[in-house]
Amino acid sequence: DTGVSQDPRHKITKRGQNVTFRCDPISEHNRLYWYRQTLGQGPEFLTYFQNEAQLEKSRLLSDRFSAERPKGSFSTLEIQRTEQGDSAMYLCASSGGDLNQPQHFGDGTRLSIL
Amino acid sequence: RKEVEQDPGPFNVPEGATVAFNCTYSNSASQSFFWYRQDCRKEPKLLMSVYSSGNEDGRFTAQLNRASQYISLLIRDSKLSDSATYLCVVNPVSGGYNKLIFGAGTRLAVHP
Numbered sequence: 001d002t003g004v005s006q007d008p009r010h011k012i013t014k015r016g017q018n019v020t021f022r023c024d025p026i027s028e029h030n031r032l033y034w035y036r037q038t039l040g041q042g043p044e045f046l047t048y049f050q051n052e053a054q055l056e057k058s059r060l061l062s063d064r065f066s067a068e069r070p071k072g073s074f075s076t077l078e079i080q081r082t083e084q085g086d087s088a089m090y091l092c093a094s095s096g097g098d099l100n101q102p103q104h105f106g107d108g109t110r111l112s113i114l
Numbered sequence: 115r116k117e118v119e120q121d122p123g124p125f126n127v128p129e130g131a132t133v134a135f136n137c138t139y140s141n142s143a144s145q146s147f148f149w150y151r152q153d154c155r156k157e158p159k160l161l162m163s164v165y166s167s168g169n170e171d172g173r174f175t176a177q178l179n180r181a182s183q184y185i186s187l188l189i190r191d192s193k194l195s196d197s198a199t200y201l202c203v204v205n206p207v208s209g210g211y212n213k214l215i216f217g218a219g220t221r222l223a224v225h226p
Contacts, residue, residue, distance in 0.1 A: 033213065042118075042201050042216025043158065056213065091157060093214075099207045100146040103214055105157040 004106035006092050012112045020078045021109045025094030032075050035091040043091050087113045120202050120217035127224055131192045135220045137185040137202030145207040147178055149187050152199045192224045
């Protein structure tokens with residue numbers, strides 16, 4: 001399978017715990033994005049990597065959130081001291097070629113905070 | 115005002131019907147446009163890109179009006195399998211990189 005893969009598919013945790021999600025983009029794609037989607041809304045942009053460089057972070061990404069893409073391949077998104085408002089679907093996407101190319105999404109990680 | 119606005123629906127149509135979705139966007143500098151389809155509790159999947167001259171892919175036709183900042187999607191001969199949420203997506207492509215701006219989606223339910 002050469003699509004975007006995300007792990008885990010689901011995560012249930014207690015408030016205050018730290019969680020980490022992983023995304024493996026399509027292998028030839030140099031751009032990687034994280035989005036968050038809540039019920040009834042479209043995905044909202046969180047952050048963007050070009051190769052290993054994190055080039056933009058949304059104001060939605062509080063200081064409890066950190067993302068890395070250490071070797072320009074897979075990426076991780078960590079949320080520290082989770083809050084109930086963090087419950088959402090976290091989506092990873094990747095793209096390649098010119099900037100007008102569409103992004104392809106992974107299955108997402110559904111986070112539930114108890 | 116939201117950057118991308120869509121009628122949330124739901125649109126309930128019988129099989130075989132033609133249905134049209136509309137979308138407006140606020141950033142006149144936006145450079146590329148897409149329709150994504152999202153099934154319940156699944157990831158968004160690219161349905162089609164939208165080009166200035168309009169484009170068609172089988173039963174689906176997309177139109178873009180840059181002057182009015184308006185995008186449309188027409189689905190002909192609806193199938194039960196078309197039931198999903200359709201997301202209007204705009205790519206500002208500013209600052210040398212891109213992030214997609216999504217509408218909240220329009221729900222379509224096709225019934226027998």
